[in-house]
Structures are given as C-alpha cells and as structure tokens.
Amino acid sequence: MRIKLEKRAEPSRFMLFATPVAAVVFTILIGAVLFDALGYDGLGTVKEIFFTPILASYKWQDVATKAAPLILIALGLSLGNQAKVWNIGAEGQYIAGALAGALVAYLTPGVASHWIIIPMVIAGVLGGAAWAAIPAFLKTKLNVNEVLTSLMLVYVALQLLSYLVTGPWKDPNGHNFPQTAPFTDAQLLPHSIAGTFIPPGLVIAFVLMLAFWLVVSRSVYGFQVRVVGAAPSAARYAGFSANGTVWSTLLISGGMAGLAGILEATSQLGQLNLGFPSNYGFTAIIVSFLGRLHPVGVFIAGIVLAITYVGGQVAQTTVHVPSASGGIFQALMLFLILAGDVLVRYRLVLK
Amino acid sequence: MTMDFIISAIVTVVGISTPILLAATGELVVEKSGVLNLGVEGMMLIGAITGFAVTFTTFNPWLGVIAAAAAGAAVSMVFGVLVLSLGSNQVATGLALAILGIGLSTLIGAGFTGMIVPQFSSIFPSVLSHDPFWRVIFGYSPMVYIALAIIFAVGWVLNYTRAGLVLRAVGENDLSAHSIGYSVIGIRYMAIAFGGAMAGIAGSYFSMVITPMWAERMTAGRGWIALALVVFAGWKAGRLVIGAYLFGALMTLELYAKASGFQFLPSQFWASMPYIMAIVVLAVISYRDRTGSEAPACLGKPFLPNS
C-alpha cells in the first residue's frame, strides 16, 4: 500500500481552516514526546508553554504585549508573502524603526508635549521602510534575491544598534551599561491602556488588521498582490507592475516592522539597549504562515505565538527547560503548517 | 609587514574560511539539483552541537565529525520530505529548518556549555606543522585538507562525470529529466542529504576546530554567508574557493582590527563588514547576470509530477 497525492479540483476550504488548528495540536503532542525523550517533563512543559499563559490571568498582559509586535510585523509580511516577495529581515527593520524613532526623541528632549509621540512613530515607520527599501532597490534594479539581502541587513542593524548604544547614544548616567538615556515622560506611551491589560500596540494592531483585511479581500491592490504572487506573467498581462509590487510590499512590511519597533520602544522599554532585539521579526514569519497570510488569521496566530513566548519563559523557571524551548515549539509549528498546506491543494489517496 | 605577519594572516584566513567553504559546497550541490535550502545555518548548528557532544562522550574527534555529518543529513531530511514529497514552499521550509536548528541545538547544548573537547592532532610531523614558514601549508587542522579535497571532488564530479551531468540536468529541467527516466525526487533527496552532511561538518568545525567549546548560535550567521557565496560563485565550484577565501580575508580583517584596537572605525563596523560585503557582492553578481542564466533553471520550483 502506498500513499499518493491527488490534486483537488478546488482548494479545500475545510483544510484551509483545519490545518492551522491541527498544526497547533500536533505541535503540542510532538513537543510533549520530544521533551520527554530529551529527559524533561514533557507534559509539564506543554502545560506551561501552551496553557499557563491562558489560564493565569496575570499573564494576559504579558501575552497581549508580545502579541502586538508579532501581529503588526506579520500583517505586513503576509502581504509580501502573498506576492511571493520574501522579506525575512523584519527583525532588522524592527530595529531600524526603533532607532529612527529614538533619533527623533533624542533631538527633541525639551519638547514637553505628548504630541511628540506622533513624529516619533512616523519616524519609526519611515525607518523600517527605509531599511526595507534597500532590498527593494536591489531587487528591482539589480535583480538581487531579497531573501538574502533582507536577512544580511538584520546583522547590519544589530551592529548599528550595538554601536549606538555603546557609543554616541550611550546614557552618560547609565553606569556604563550599553543603553540609551530613558525617553522623557512626553516621549512615552503607557504600558497598557488605563484600566485594562491591553497595550496600545495591540489596539493599533487591531485597527490595522481591519484595514489590511479590507485591502486584501476587496481592493484592486490586494488583488494585484495575489496575482503577482500566483502568476507573474498573468500579472503583467493584467497590467500590474511586478516592480511596483516588490517596492510596495517591502515598504509596507518594513514600515509595519518599524512601527512595531518604535511602539515597543516607547510603550514597553522606554529606552534602547542591547536586549531590544527579541526575535519578533523572525517569529512573525511563523505567525504569517500560521495565520494563512490572512489578516484575521494573523491576529489569532499572533496571540498563539505570544502564548508560546510567555509560556516558554514560564516553563524555564517552573519545569527548568532551556530558554530555547519556545523556539522549538515555534519551528515545529511552522513545519507542521507547511506540511499541512499540501492537504489544502491535494488529497491523500491510499493505493 | 613582516613575513611572520603574512603567514599568520594566511593561516587565519584559510582556517576561518573552511566552514563557509564546506557549507557552501554542500549548498552548491543542493542548488545544482534545483532545490534552494535556506536552512544551512540551522543544519550547521545541529552539526556543531552533535560533533561537540559525540567528541565529548567518545574523546574521538573523528567520530564527532562523522556524527555531525550524519546529524546534518538527518535534519535536512525533514526539509526534504516537506519540499520534495509534500511540495511545500522551499523558502518557508528552509527558514523553518533554520529556526528549528537554532532552537534544537540550544536545547541539546544546554548541558554542554563550559565544557572542552579534545582537538584534532595534526596529520603532519610537528617539524612541518609548527615550522614558522611551512605551517602555511602543513599547519592546519586535518579538516582543512578534507574540506579542500571535498570541494575539488565535488567540482570534478559536477563537471566531468555522468553523475554530475545527471544532477545538473535535474536542476536544469526537471520535467525533461523525468520524461527521459531519471528519478528527479530521488536525486534531489540525495543532494539535500549531501548538503545537510556538509553543513553538519561545517558546523562541527566551529565547535571542534575554531574553539573546542560549544556556545549558543556560535555559527553567528555564517550559514547565510555560505548561501550568498553560492550566488557569488555563479554556481561554479572553482569560484566557490576564491569567494570563500575572500570572505575569510574580510573576517580576518575584523579580528585584526579588534585585536589591534583600530580606533578610527568602531568594531561594529568590522563585524558588519562580511554582511555588507555579501550584499555588495550579490548586487554586482546579480547585475552581471541579470537574465539569471547562471542559476539552475529549476532553482526553488516545486516538482510534483501528476502521475
């Protein structure tokens, strides 16, 4: 008996929704077995990583805080992924956005008005977009693969951040720690909206999710992005510019990553330091696929991945698994969702 | 500049380039077969921790290297099954492999931080390997010679043997190769496994030759440099060697700059140099080859025959 793949006449809508759920379930099962095999408490690990953050209400703010940047970045990445423009350097754009926003903050220390947040956020978006403009330029003008360039720029952004926080931007009162001076009160956003556990970034992410949803499902631009990704020749035939799509999707995804970066800096950290990069840019790639590149799916997937982030930290202290455990679960999830993709387009036949 | 300085620079360059060269050689074979595996960084880390762990338990670095190759090949098969048998997207799957490798190596390596393993002893008598001049030829770890032997063997197989011809054919036109009767999927599985094994060995070089210790993410992005190197080499084995030494020279520059306390440029500038250079090099190469005729024609495309 052999298992064969047989192409479906139409993609299965059932599988489209069922496979991400199945991917999460199987991640939990496989993860439990894997951690048991490695000599850890498998069930305990799974419980702490996936369920404690949901059941313990004092963890909700933590989850919401981590979900916000993941969703913001993944919304932008999903647009690019639909056009098969692979921006895997969102981590670098996230850093660049925070640096650009911080630059505005350091140039305006005397401004006491809260309105200073607005130019900071705009600078963050532009900083992220500018960082993503480099691969866009190289791709459209010189035909350089954006996967490698966007990724290389992450390393460059990391070094740039390190240079600034240990050099010119180092806090003179910071006891020689590699960090910038704290933002002034006017330059800060609250950790969460008064009286709730919701951080401001998550509200912005929700509003932008609705905007992306409209664009992706109804607009000519959303249609263009899908055609460019599915069939480049057909896109040309339909009058859609491939280069324009590369530019716009990279600028949008870079801008979204930059937005996430500056929001994280002003609402959570209140300064920049070497610990600022936290892999959100890479994890957002998983969010994007787990969410099936759909804005609503991305919102839900962002929360799921945020849970594994928080749960990973919980498990570290309670069941003593290494800090990388969360990452293993995330990678497993991505593998399973990619493997599940095949079921949307094909059915398995036993012969 | 003294002779000593030049020789020690050459020795450093060759040593530091070797893992990139190994990983890029493996990826070259994978890409020649038409598959893009972006997971090199992850496979290298798996190789690094496996090589380290096995050497630590057996006190035999050769067993360590063999185990590293086996582990690299094994994780590459996860990628292989998804991409070849299930037709998943190669970019996303490769990325997943990279993330998995980073996580899994950290997990396994948690118990090994701070330990030290025995290193390879030189295969040449110390008269030669420690001679102030002759060490430029004889003074390397055996892995350096093995790496060079492998790249020359790969270059020869690709260009002068029937196996190489078939591999290139599969990457050039999978449908034609299939209709003439070659097993496209089977050949690609083998290529991916070879790429995984090479990445595994490359990783073990970090934890067993460069430093006899394990550290999280110790390959520090060199897997991505290896990917760029394949493009830089125009998918040709000969140019791969030149490219690897060029990148090695850049990284050596960073080391010297740090050591000599070069003040006029910050150390971060040197640390980001390999990546900036990789981007510049990619831009120049891609501009020269705008039509993409150097890349294997089927690179990155899924192959699912409908029968």
Add this chain to the structure above:
Amino acid sequence: MADTYARLELRDISKRFPGVLANDNVSLTVMPGEIHALLGENGAGKSTLVKMIYGIMAPDSGQILWDGQAVRIQNPKAARKLGIGMVFQHFSLFEAMTVLENIALGLDTKVSRAALEVEILKVMNTYGLTLDPKRIVSTLSVGERQRIEIVRALLLNPKLLIMDEPTSVLTPQEVGQLFETLRKLAAQGCSILYISHKLHEIIALCETATILRGGKLIATCDPRKETPRKLAEMMIGANLKEISKVAGRTFGDVKFAVRNLTLPKIGDFGTALNEIEFEVKAGEIFGIAGVAGNGQNELLEALGGEVLAHSNDAISIAGAGVGKCGPTERRAFGLGAVPEERNGHAAVSDFSLQDNAVLTARNRMNMVSAQLIDPSASNAFSQKVIMSFGVKAQGTKATAGSLSGGNLQKYIMGREILQNPVVLVVSQPTWGVDAGAAAAIRQAIVDLAAKGSAMVIISQDLDELLELCDTLSVINLGKLSKPLKVGEVSVEEIGLLMGGIHGEVQHAH
C-alpha cells in the same frame, strides 16, 4: 511473414485518472518496419497511451507484448533496453547544455565523449541529418532541437520509434525532410508509431492508422484508402461543422496600425522584433503565420502592452497612439489580447473563474469603484461568459486550473469578446483544444469580426489561418513579411517564407 511476431502489441490497455478514463480497453498492433499512425484529437488519450509504452506511466489493466513476449515496462530505461525510442512533442531537452550532453543524458550506458561524437556523426551521416554536437541547445532552432531528440533515439538502434506530434513546430519543407528520414528508418525494419492529428500527413506517411476518441479505440484502418474527411469524422465523432463566414465582406476604416515596431531581445532565449509593420481594418481578420519561436510571443506581448514600444506611434488603436501605454490603458482604448499560454498567462490557474474575470475586465465591465472590487459585478460578468460561450465549469467559483484546455480557452476568449474590443489580438486560439471547442472559438472570432472588430490571429496552424483570415503575413526571426491576400497565395510560398526565404511573392492577380 507468418512466423514473425508483431513488434508491439497492446491488449485491452486501460488507464484512469481522477475524474477521467484516459484509455478504455485500447488494443493495437505494430508490425516490424510499419509506420503506424495513432490518430485522435487533443484529449483522446494518445499521449497517455504512448507514455505507458515508454514506461513513464503504468497501465491500470491490460497487457503489453513485445516481439510476442508479455512485458512490464517499469520506466523509460526499461523501454530503451527493449529498443523503444521516443521523440517528445515538448522536447525533453536541457537548454543550457550542449547537444552532446543532451544526447549523453538520453543514453543508459557510459560512453566517452570522443566515442559518442564519432557515433553521433555516423548516425547523422546515415540519415542525412546535420548538427554541431558542441552547440548549446538554447541557440538552436526548433527543427534542430527536434533533430537532437531524433539522433538521441537513433543512437540506441531502436526497433520502435515513437514520434509525438513531431511536425507541429516544423515548416512544410522541414516536414518533408523528416518524412524522408522516417521512411529510411522503416525500410531498415524499424517500426514507427506516429502520433498526430494532421490528416494529410498521416495519409502521406502511414500504412496503418489507429483512431482514438475519448480514450476509446474507434477504428483501425489503412489511411491511404480513406478520405481526410472520413478520417476526421472518425476522429471527432460527429459530422464536421463548417465555419460560416460571409463571403465578399467589405472592411471599414483602419482600426489597428503597427508602424516600425522594433524591440531588442529579452534574455538569452528571446527573439528581437525587427521593424514590424501592418494594419488591420474594421471587420478584417489578419493572420500571422510562422514556426514557433520566431518572435510570436514577443509580438503578442508588445501588441498587448506587456512590453512597451519606444514611441507612441508604433502602435495605434483607431488612430490613437498607444505604443507607450501599458495593458490597462490599452484596454481602455479597446484592445483585447489573448496570449498562447492559458495557465499562468491568460489566466491564473489557482484563481476562481470570477477572479480571472477581474484580471482583464475590471475596468471595461465596471467592476471597480473607489479602488474596491465589486464581487457581484465580477460574478455576474463571469456567469455571463460561462453561459454565452457554453463553458463547462462548476460555476464561477471553480478554479481556472480545474477546467479542460478547451473550456478554459472558451472562457478566456469569451471574457475578451464580451468586452466588445475594438481590436482583438489572439495567439494560438485553438492550441491544445478539442475539435468541438476549436470550432466554437473559430466561429466566435468570425462573428466578432463581422460586428466590426479588427482581429489579429497569431498561429502556427497554417490550415487554421487559411480558413479564418482575410490577410496573412509570415513572421520569421522577428521580421514580418508583406501582407498576402488569402486565396491568392499558395501554401508553398507561405512555407518558404516560414523557412526564412524572403523575396517578392508573385501575385496571380
């Protein structure tokens, strides 16, 4: 010869694919030295059948006998070991490699380069073929590429040679050369299984014909004793429909004019366009003939706006220069275009028919307001196309890729025709389409012209062009010949032009 076994015998071969029975109890017998035609229209199951003979697929049931022995042909290697050679319709060649490497890949034994070159020269001498073994395939003409496949097959000293639609890419003169080679081979005892839907070729070449329709064996006959019409009726299964075209039509003003259109080649495998000039009047059907790869795709893309001309005057629609306008603007001026490749160019296979309507009709059919697409408008238009053109599909939500070639082509043609184009440019309107759909598409082209649209038909099928067009030009190496009046020019003249032999064509009138 009563004591010889048949070279190849198929007994009750069946093969099922999801949703279709591709071969239904097919039997046929090929004797040594026989040239045997396998006749059927697109989708009749010819390719599936020969793929099973060549070991690319396995039959679900039935038996294959080789020289009287029952055999299982596991893969192409096994087929070649028996002595079966195959020349593919879509060549199985590797563009970036040399002729020699391509040939070596088709052999199963290890031969040194030098020895292989000697053997190649020997085979080429025997059959009067010419090829330079060191050339890179991408630099060769289509005819030369086919010769690689033939030499590759002949090096194995085949006892049976399968030729899958070998003439679809050749000029009439090249077809003549090919037939010479095949006859020579047959005279030496090699059997030939010749797959085609071109009736006059089969009558000229073959001794026996097996006719398939809808996967079933319809008849086995001697084609030399049949009329083309009779063969066609067996192949298609119904009485042939004639295209109804009003004779003696008059044309209106010039609606489409191309002047001095010159474009450099794109990429290593492209063709440059060289001073293309022609004009088409309202109601006129203008044909462009030529062998594949002489710039047809480049011309279609230049006319449709996918590649821009250097000046606005190079292309004009009803007097307005549009040379530097993209596809969307040209559509606003009333230009419709249908490229040759359906999946991935004229339509997106993974998209629904409804979304495929948005691809080109979004502006002319008012599907967009304030940058948002109105799904009810695209659905209604898509539904209208399906109804008006008899497209067999499970509604507007079915993906383009789930339709048969003929149905998808009808949908694409319908999508363009219902937008009432001033000018419609179509490449290979009936390529890979079954006869019923082909007739419907040709009729639709004639009807649209009758309503006053200017039509440009690019096709490799000369018969089709002669049937449809009022005026005809030939494209060769990116250059377009002078326009010729259909009915005043002979097939031989067109054939010479297709082969690149220019010069003033003498007009009878």
